[in-house]
Amino acid sequence: MQVAVNFFSKHKQVISYGLSLAILLFLLKWLEMRYVIINHSLEIYIGAIAMIFTGLGIWLALKLTKPKTVVVEKEVFIHSEDTFYPNNQSIEKLGISRRELEVLQLISAGFSNQEIADQLFVSLNTIKTHSSNLFGKLDVKSRTQAVEKAKRLNIIGK
Amino acid sequence: MQVAVNFFSKHKQVISYGLSLAILLFLLKWLEMRYVIINHSLEIYIGAIAMIFTGLGIWLALKLTKPKTVVVEKEVFIHSEDTFYPNNQSIEKLGISRRELEVLQLISAGFSNQEIADQLFVSLNTIKTHSSNLFGKLDVKSRTQAVEKAKRLNIIGK
DNA sequence: TTTTAAGTCATACTTTTGAGTGATTTTGGT
DNA sequence: ACCAAAATCACTCAAAAGTATGACTTAAAA
Structure with a gap:
């Protein structure tokens, strides 16, 4: 039935x-x-x-007739910015503080120490201290190296 | 005819x-x-x-009849490390030379001017000239800004 | 052949960065 | 209230980065 x-x-x-x-x-x-x-x-x-x-x-x-299906592969670029989550494990392991992370992000954005100081309303010397401490923790010797390594460790977005 | x-x-x-x-x-x-x-x-x-x-x-x-085309969007994850192709259009538009691009890549890798000079077997002053010209073409004022912008324009890999 | 662009290097100078040291103030947790 | 970490700032010195200018060579294009 x-x-x-x-x-x-x-x-x-x-x-x-x-x-x-x-x-x-x-x-x-x-x-x-x-x-x-x-x-x-x-x-x-x-x-x-x-x-x-x-x-x-x-x-x-x-x-x-069945529709002649043509599958067109369309490239969809997935930008890491959309899906970036900071690797908190690395950050804690290296003992990087919030302020230091903040400075690191601004460094990677291409700002000079003076510009960062202005943005965060602190003195140039403070930023120098932060960045210097940062370099020690990241075991690097310059801001470009710091940016490169931080991105590699997923501490900051790419 | x-x-x-x-x-x-x-x-x-x-x-x-x-x-x-x-x-x-x-x-x-x-x-x-x-x-x-x-x-x-x-x-x-x-x-x-x-x-x-x-x-x-x-x-x-x-x-x-034309084939009834059905477009199927297929997500393709592009890992930038595997599939990076420099945006030659941007490079040409900005008038960046081969040597300058080479220097730019080493800068983004975190090397100092002296290290770059050693690697390319040229003098420190030459690297300074290249990087200075580079900054002019990229319209930036420092190596970190240059790296940031070059990556944004897909001139160098991320 | 002349011109042009790229690459090389040097000198002089300024600015920025980074190291080292020390000090004061905030802040969060026990 | 006290402690420790975090954050702030200053000062000095040295190194690196960056600017400006000019000069020389070479390879490719007009």
């Missing part, structure tokens, strides 16, 4: 197409009789049939 | 289909005459035409 219902629902389209075809054939039969009786030109009749069935064929083909 | 050639080559397929159709129609005319003469059943003749033109319609539809 269930199987039968399943069959009908699954082939609903095909069945409806079949029915349409049958109706069309009956229509043609009727047309044929009329034309034969009225004795019109056979060419017109033939032409009509040809056109109708050409159209039917086109319609059938368009409806029944 | 060129236009005409262009027209024929561009519509080659459509034209060949049209010719096929014409040939088919002549064939039918011939069949019609034979059937009329031999006085066979009209139903068979009609049926044959219907089938032929249905087939023609299907064939036409299949040949002429």
